[in-house]
Amino acid sequence: MESVIRAVAIYVALTILFRITGRRSMSHITTFDFVLLLVVGEATQQALLGEDFSMTNGILVITTLLGLDVTLRWVKARHHQTDRMMEGLPTILVVNGQPLHDRMREARISESEILQSAREIHGVMRLEDIHLAVLEVSGTISIMPHRNA
């Protein structure tokens, strides 16, 4: 009982916290982001297991977490509104080489990050050569270069 409550509470808290911190946190993961995730995992582990390090407790907690994840995915697949709320929607950041500064500021994405994605995927060096840059739900930036770029 306690293990299930712990797992549900942690799952809900993590879902809310990661939704608040935004997609930005998962795109262009740096070494520090990686270390931060490890530390979050370590802090979560203590809260999940408490002082009960038995195999039963571990299996109960894992089963609850995976069960919640499956349930949430099932709900998201059936309710478009929930999916939008939980995952967000793609956001256009550049159109026809013109950066949309207000959106970039709100999404906390800089021009240099867009250019980095453009270089990595398409070898595009200039913003003017980008037809469309989209901040995807996953946190990655998709680049569609001009056809002649």
Next chain:
Amino acid sequence: MASPDLKEASRQVGEDIHFQRRVWRFQRFGWGAMAVLVLLATLGVFGGGPLAKAKSSSADGTIEVEWERIERIGRDSRLRIRTVGPPTAPLTLRLEGGLAEVTLSAIEPQPRGESRAPGRVWLRFDPPAEGHAAEIVLNLRSAKPGIVQGQLALGDAVLPLRLFVLP
């Protein structure tokens, strides 16, 4: 006003910028809430800070007690009991009600004797060197979240005590 190109791209990508702006507003509100949470934690609202500390004296003024009114499961909190002046009666500490259910993870000084009845614990201590006030320190550790209500008695002095245990 959005350009026709942006409108077309927006339609193709499946963007809803009004919804996204609401999400961004929610995130900004969330950052504020996180900052408030950290500030409250620093102040001790979740235990272990100045706001969590409590101090009280018995009605007859013979003992003073300091404790943490907010604590968390699995974390030790300190309960310090001092007599005002040298103790006049034998040093027998009595914990009653919810306090008797809390685990005592450490007791200083070591009690000479300990006995227990349902809802009651007695701890007997040796008196300090002559002319000195007595001090007893207990480390409390709760296993259940919620409000712990009980009372503490040393000799004739009785003091009600309340702890709020966070999960």
